[in-house]
Amino acid sequence: MPYQPPVRDYAFLLRDVLELERYAGLPAFADASIDLIDQVLEEAGKFAGEVLAPLNHVGDQEGCTWRPDFTVTTPTGFKDAYAKLVEGGWPALGADPAYGGQGLPHVVSVAFSEMSSAANMAFSMYPGLTHGAYSAIHVGGTQEQKDLYLPKLASFEWGGTMNLTEPQCGTDLGLLRTKAVPQGDGTYKISGQKIWISSGEHDLTPNIVHLVLARIEGAPAGTRGISLFIVPKFIPDADGKPGVRNSVKCLGLEEKMGIHGNATCVIAHEESTGWLIGEENRGLALMFVMMNEARLGVGVQGIAQAGAAYQAAAEFAKDRLQGRSLTGPKNPDGPADPIIVHPDVRRMLMDMRAIVEGGRCFLSWTSLHGDLAEASLDEAVRQKGRDYMALMTPVLKGFLTDRGFQVCSDAMQVHGGSGFTEHFPVSQYLRDCRIALIYEGTNGVQALDLVGRKLAADGGRGVMGFFAELDAFVAANDADEAMKPFTEGLAKAKGELQEATMWLMQNGLANPDNAGAASTDYLHLFGLTALAYMWAMMAKAAQAKIAAGSHDPLYAEKLAVGRYYVARVLPETSSRLAKLKTGADLLMALPADAF
């Protein structure tokens, strides 16, 4: 069975859990009735399932091809699919109507991102990075730059990239060496080598707009001397059409464990012509517009691959006949029972659902806060939206990709030996998913961002607001017997997360290494608690539907998976707390040369 987009699950999230109708009065939601959103996601699901998914395996097998004339060819079928993507207007879902976008809420475009990434992660990175370039220009560009580039990027007629990494500088952008020399005419000559540039060169679009970090001659060393430039592959002519070929070229492709269908390029700028975007030496701030969007997108990729892998595993577990149930045959007329009867197989499938469906809710809930941060008429709501977006972004990226990879690995395990062969899709899901733990800031960097920056921001307003929200939910539902497992589990996890937060405040100041040593366990404790809240909200919505007479089995399933999450996933919070409270001393006990 091919990939089945989770259209029904999103309808549950958007209608029953997040109750998008509540926001119908806001201008940004005015054109996005829930019925329209349903239709959009239905069509999005068809596009992902019917156009993108069939190209996933061929993309993995063929990969991209670099030629000595510095061109790159994408795998068979990618070009046609990209044309259909542009034709269908899919990438423009969330873009500004002023530049040809449809202006739908992020919470809708995230759903499309999940479906397209699950169907074909390598393919979806081409429009994904284009959207990042769109956002940076939308936020930081001059009106002229916006008018020139945004319509082409919003429609995805042109591609976009982020040119950040250099051989000596990945996480630590202060080490960046690429130079920009002002030409006195408003342009700069950019020189330097960039590596690991996703979608850096390809045959999908007539032009590619590189957003390039470089240091203007004479700028300060470190991160305060970095500027951001627009470097188009073809310099737009007077009509805004691709004109003169710029001296930016792809020197080769990386050979990678996964995402073979995406061109990961070594890019040389040999006095390429660039235009400053935003202020001089303020490039990092603008780059983080792209980066934060990309981090949320990577969290989506983790859940997307996990969701697709879950589907493959569930299908295999229902089909594969092997052994008998421990409690007596369940398929007595067949040679054996389907392996889904085995509790340990069921454990893996339930773990997968608990993470995939909980993570999907977490992504949607956070994206909605992102929408409200822009669209709400109430400044308190906007502020909360901004706080949550900032606080949750590292959690979404780090927690959901760590867990998503584990889900992919469990999905392979359900397949047994079949899963290790490339005849089944799960090896590719596992290999593709693995990069999500690394790029756009490794998960360790996310954890450090969370404990080092996000927790303390604005006097801890974001995390305190989150704790208050959890307390309020528990208080409001504590009397409801049916909600007991959820409110009790959530209250316990929240108590542990709060204890960990206090520990960090007390011990992180005394020795910053304590914060670093605790960071990954803290991020997981946070993610586990957030998913406990998501499952509690989903349970409440499902119970309300059942109480109102619905017999849709989805609601009973949500309750069952939610209870499983609380009983069998959430207990990990205690050991995370115990570990992180041991501090840095034991962890840093050995000298570096002992390794």
Place this chain on the structure above:
Amino acid sequence: MPYQPPVRDYAFLLRDVLELERYAGLPAFADASIDLIDQVLEEAGKFAGEVLAPLNHVGDQEGCTWRPDFTVTTPTGFKDAYAKLVEGGWPALGADPAYGGQGLPHVVSVAFSEMSSAANMAFSMYPGLTHGAYSAIHVGGTQEQKDLYLPKLASFEWGGTMNLTEPQCGTDLGLLRTKAVPQGDGTYKISGQKIWISSGEHDLTPNIVHLVLARIEGAPAGTRGISLFIVPKFIPDADGKPGVRNSVKCLGLEEKMGIHGNATCVIAHEESTGWLIGEENRGLALMFVMMNEARLGVGVQGIAQAGAAYQAAAEFAKDRLQGRSLTGPKNPDGPADPIIVHPDVRRMLMDMRAIVEGGRCFLSWTSLHGDLAEASLDEAVRQKGRDYMALMTPVLKGFLTDRGFQVCSDAMQVHGGSGFTEHFPVSQYLRDCRIALIYEGTNGVQALDLVGRKLAADGGRGVMGFFAELDAFVAANDADEAMKPFTEGLAKAKGELQEATMWLMQNGLANPDNAGAASTDYLHLFGLTALAYMWAMMAKAAQAKIAAGSHDPLYAEKLAVGRYYVARVLPETSSRLAKLKTGADLLMALPADAF
């Protein structure tokens, strides 16, 4: 830096922790002085590091090649390396001197297995499977069969395989269809298709001895009608040389995520000529001789890949300059600090060491019990050895491969983006290691073997003996202040493991699905507790050396890593216990068609 075999670590384990000198009086150990063992492992390390490791990447890149004449070519260099392996007598380390082996204890040959598997897992599977075939014939063959095959297999002049799996039958061997028709002359005609046959066809040896499970015509259905046959690729002639080509052939190779250098074959038996080994319909018991050996070998592979991945990560973390320490520059004259200064990088490296060094000790300790099961003059010791080998085999296989894969993934994470490219070795370690969680019985099958068979065997004698041993260790060392972290951690973990064992006994009978639902968490709780014991033993040995005046930094390192294990890895036991005690009801709540 190329792979560095852990020769020094094994000297510590064999001399200081396991104190092999204690057994010098036993005949089996008489020719294996500790000095000789040191020398053997030193040379083994050289062979693994200098001959096998350089072929690891090429094996991954080239893979094996199948040709329409049903031959298979191994990657460049494998044939030469194999000739050197045979010439050096490495595979014969543990084999019976009566058939040309060196008769060294298993605890020594396991060390060689780790080194060769870490250096080149795909290559090492060729001799690994040959050793399995050797063992099955050694245990179950007639004297004639032994005389004919064992010298060729002990020397690895010929290869060996296990032909078990068929398309419809993997874990559930009762579904096996391959037929054996007696010819009245002591031979059988074997017909059927086997899949996933590791080392099933290759160019390394002039003959390959397949051990094939098949059902003799008219035999009972299910597992009680399965017999084991010797099916040589070339039927030995009167001089024992490869004679007539048998009608067993390789129809193709699997395309896999890893171990590309090992030929994973589809094997067709088209009335191939076979000889029964052991009794009719008793093939499974004999096959389990191979299987149990193979399971321990797979546990070795998990730790081997993890150990090699750790080395690569440690080297990268010391070389890669990126960012500054949270507590001030540690490399002030350089552009940045090496990333090993970051606590979260250190956390991953310490996690890796805790598992690799603890797991290595667990493998050695169990293998020594395997030696004592055969060699001790005391029946109580032999019985304990047999009990422990049976009990620990699923734990070694399941726990060490699950954890080994996590180590490989963490090693990739330390590498950042570099790790995802194939220019660094860690992608291969991760991809190769992944099969170890699956083959020779998935880790879920190991967990079920542990809770369903091994715990209850002989009235629970094995596990009760293990608990008593842990109690005795704690009691003997409780007064030693320096041992407190270890004895306290071990006592707590053992208490939780015992509680889990009691829970299983009480609830597994009432509903077998409770045992299945608990099995994987129980296996990990068991493994974590076993490693707590290993670290306690290593700490005790290290402290004794330090007290005796040694300044070898290895001893201080063992204490530091051991304390880290207790503080930051072991706390997971509590959440494993909490999860497993929730039982099967929540886990089995949904009907199969809800997935």
